[in-house]
Amino acid sequence: MQSEILKVVMLTVLLSAGASWHPRNYAQGVTEAERLLQKAMLSEDVDGDLQAAIGQYKKIVADSGGNRAVAAKALLRLAGCYEKLGREEAKKTYQQLINDYPDQAAEVASARQKLEGLTRVLEKQAAKPVFQKITIPGKISSGAQLSPDGSRLAFVSGGDIWVVNLRGRVAPDIAGEPVRLTQGARAAWGGLAWSRNGEWIAFNRGAPASEIYVVPTSGGESRKLTISYSPRGGSPARAALSFSADGTHLAYATKIEDRLALHMASVATGDDVRRLADPVSTDPAFSPDGKFIAYVKSWEVKPYDPRSEVRVVRLDGQGDVRFTEGIPARARSPVWSPDGKLLAFLMVPGGDDASQEAWITPVSETGKAAATSTKISLPNTTYDSLAGWTTDNKIGLLFPSPTHAAIYTVPTSGGKATQVTPGEGFHPRWSPDGERIYFRHGFGDIAFVPASGGKVSLLSQGGDKVVEALPGGGNHISPDGKRIVFSGYKEGLAGVHLWTMPVTGGEPVRLAMKPGSDSRCPAWSPDGRWIAFLSEKALSNKKLDLNIYIVSSDGAEPRQLTHHTECFCQLLSWSPDGSAIAYTCTDGVLRVIPVTQGEPRTVIKVDGLGRHDGLAWTPDGVRLVYSVKGRIWTVAPGGVPSEISTGLDGRVGDLAISPDGRRIAFNASAGGEPELWLMEDFLSLVKK
Numbered sequence: 001m002q003s004e005i006l007k008v009v010m011l012t013v014l015l016s017a018g019a020s021w022h023p024r025n026y027a028q029g030v031t032e033a034e035r036l037l038q039k040a041m042l043s044e045d046v047d048g049d050l051q052a053a054i055g056q057y058k059k060i061v062a063d064s065g066g067n068r069a070v071a072a073k074a075l076l077r078l079a080g081c082y083e084k085l086g087r088e089e090a091k092k093t094y095q096q097l098i099n100d101y102p103d104q105a106a107e108v109a110s111a112r113q114k115l116e117g118l119t120r121v122l123e124k125q126a127a128k129p130v131f132q133k134i135t136i137p138g139k140i141s142s143g144a145q146l147s148p149d150g151s152r153l154a155f156v157s158g159g160d161i162w163v164v165n166l167r168g169r170v171a172p173d174i175a176g177e178p179v180r181l182t183q184g185a186r187a188a189w190g191g192l193a194w195s196r197n198g199e200w201i202a203f204n205r206g207a208p209a210s211e212i213y214v215v216p217t218s219g220g221e222s223r224k225l226t227i228s229y230s231p232r233g234g235s236p237a238r239a240a241l242s243f244s245a246d247g248t249h250l251a252y253a254t255k256i257e258d259r260l261a262l263h264m265a266s267v268a269t270g271d272d273v274r275r276l277a278d279p280v281s282t283d284p285a286f287s288p289d290g291k292f293i294a295y296v297k298s299w300e301v302k303p304y305d306p307r308s309e310v311r312v313v314r315l316d317g318q319g320d321v322r323f324t325e326g327i328p329a330r331a332r333s334p335v336w337s338p339d340g341k342l343l344a345f346l347m348v349p350g351g352d353d354a355s356q357e358a359w360i361t362p363v364s365e366t367g368k369a370a371a372t373s374t375k376i377s378l379p380n381t382t383y384d385s386l387a388g389w390t391t392d393n394k395i396g397l398l399f400p401s402p403t404h405a406a407i408y409t410v411p412t413s414g415g416k417a418t419q420v421t422p423g424e425g426f427h428p429r430w431s432p433d434g435e436r437i438y439f440r441h442g443f444g445d446i447a448f449v450p451a452s453g454g455k456v457s458l459l460s461q462g463g464d465k466v467v468e469a470l471p472g473g474g475n476h477i478s479p480d481g482k483r484i485v486f487s488g489y490k491e492g493l494a495g496v497h498l499w500t501m502p503v504t505g506g507e508p509v510r511l512a513m514k515p516g517s518d519s520r521c522p523a524w525s526p527d528g529r530w531i532a533f534l535s536e537k538a539l540s541n542k543k544l545d546l547n548i549y550i551v552s553s554d555g556a557e558p559r560q561l562t563h564h565t566e567c568f569c570q571l572l573s574w575s576p577d578g579s580a581i582a583y584t585c586t587d588g589v590l591r592v593i594p595v596t597q598g599e600p601r602t603v604i605k606v607d608g609l610g611r612h613d614g615l616a617w618t619p620d621g622v623r624l625v626y627s628v629k630g631r632i633w634t635v636a637p638g639g640v641p642s643e644i645s646t647g648l649d650g651r652v653g654d655l656a657i658s659p660d661g662r663r664i665a666f667n668a669s670a671g672g673e674p675e676l677w678l679m680e681d682f683l684s685l686v687k688k
Helices: 002-016 032-045 050-062 068-084 089-100 105-124
Strands: 130-134 152-157 160-165 178-180 200-205 211-216 249-256 259-266 272-275 281-286 292-302 305-314 319-322 330-336 342-348 355-362 374-382 395-400 404-411 426-430 436-441 445-450 466-468 483-490 493-502 519-524 530-538 544-552 569-574 580-585 589-594 601-605 615-617 624-628 631-635 642-644 651-657 663-670 674-680
Touching (some): 032 050, 032 068, 050 068, 068 105, 089 105, 249 281, 426 663, 483 519, 519 569, 544 569
Antiparallel strands (some): 130 674, 305 319, 330 342, 395 674, 426 436, 519 530, 530 544, 589 601, 651 663
């Protein structure tokens, strides 16, 4: 009732205020154009819905029926809405009013005054794009993608595909109600792709991604495409999909001799039409006219010194063009402008995927770069792919929300957690005497902290630095408390290997193994004689497996313990008596296997288990403790799991149980979830 009274009051004010607005006497009535103008002014000034007001003002100008006075007033108001939103259309609209309505003196005078002020502001500021955060209810996933028209965002939540209207009713920067498109789809978070007409979304299924589905955006059953390809990993680049302009074909990356290569298949039949590029090629993007596919070509200059560039394939068979040739960095995530004349992509200066710069480059008719790239600094770091380039020339960016991370301890019975490090850490592991907690610190260092909290001390390394891997670094302390085993890589040495070094610091010694394949998640046996770890190898059908191996703590040829071919092993923990190993796989099953001989037995099926989670036995060997979906649980074989409360809102990662079984150490983080930002008003900066 109060809002209705307010509207009446505001309407009275709007109708009686302003030198340029003199309404007719209501006894004589108002024209339809004037009535629509009043309604639009209410949307702007009372409801605060600038987007709705913009649409109404545009309609009034288009349908004014020769009523130039009303049209001029609507244009003045339209320009004001654009100015409130900080959009460059404000300047253009003020100028349009001046040029097209010279007979409307009051409105033209106001437009000149506004334009002069706006020009002065723009002159004071260096030309730069506008970044706007869009608030979306709940959390969105990495790999979220904008619809081609920019009205909706597709993302994965709980293994299903969701779509949210970005033009909600509350405010221009607050999205509407999310809508679920699938039920129980097991959708992977990477690789969402809209068809150009906005009617379909393609997505990957499984972890790692191993099947491709399409689902109608209007609702309905999803359909599996009969495309045969190997698992490709979960990152958006590796799992990226792209529809052709007419929606008849899909580009994707699949493994060829253990390396990813781009292929194109028919959406209708699943037939593999052709290979688009040689390995390693990922991240395909069809041009709007269907003539080209932009993609990312990757290689290593030397071990752990990756490079990548954007290339463009001409689909008429006339070549594969090096689009970003000679750039001493890594390019990723190419997206086309709606007219196909520009390519945008992210530049990565370092070894991870952190990007703080977007490059935009004109494209020639042959697919080559037509001018020098325009470099745009981003207001935040993104580790994600670009979320698309809409028809109204907005580029979607996914920035992480502010984060806080640390290592904590909590009683094994649950309760309130205690923070023991001032900042981020991973892979916490207890010393055998329970006095210290060792963990991965910073950029691959190993550190320790008193178990009750305090100063963080780094372990110094002699010789060339070995960087601890993430995930799967290990940090496991030998039962005698003298040495630490971890997984890491060293410059100049290919692969990820197992290393040991004194707990007091010193030069890491590589564990000699045959074969010396990539190895992660090392853990000493309780008697210190053995080390269990995860390692991968190629199978005859060109797939990879990831299984548990056991090797002497002095090194030798390892013995394969598990033999899974349909899922990857992820976490492992020795039983306290050393007779068995508990482990998890990507199929979500927690198993226990005897170390000597015998088959694994299932303890429990846990949806959502991942390689960043943790697993540990209680010292009495009665229960297992694990983390999943950011929470800690405990279960006895054959029993029902129960949660161990921490009192934290953050997400729990890896964990370890103290030698006396009284406390759990774990790393946890809060924040860091993707947030959607839109970059606009950047075209004037692009070099032609």
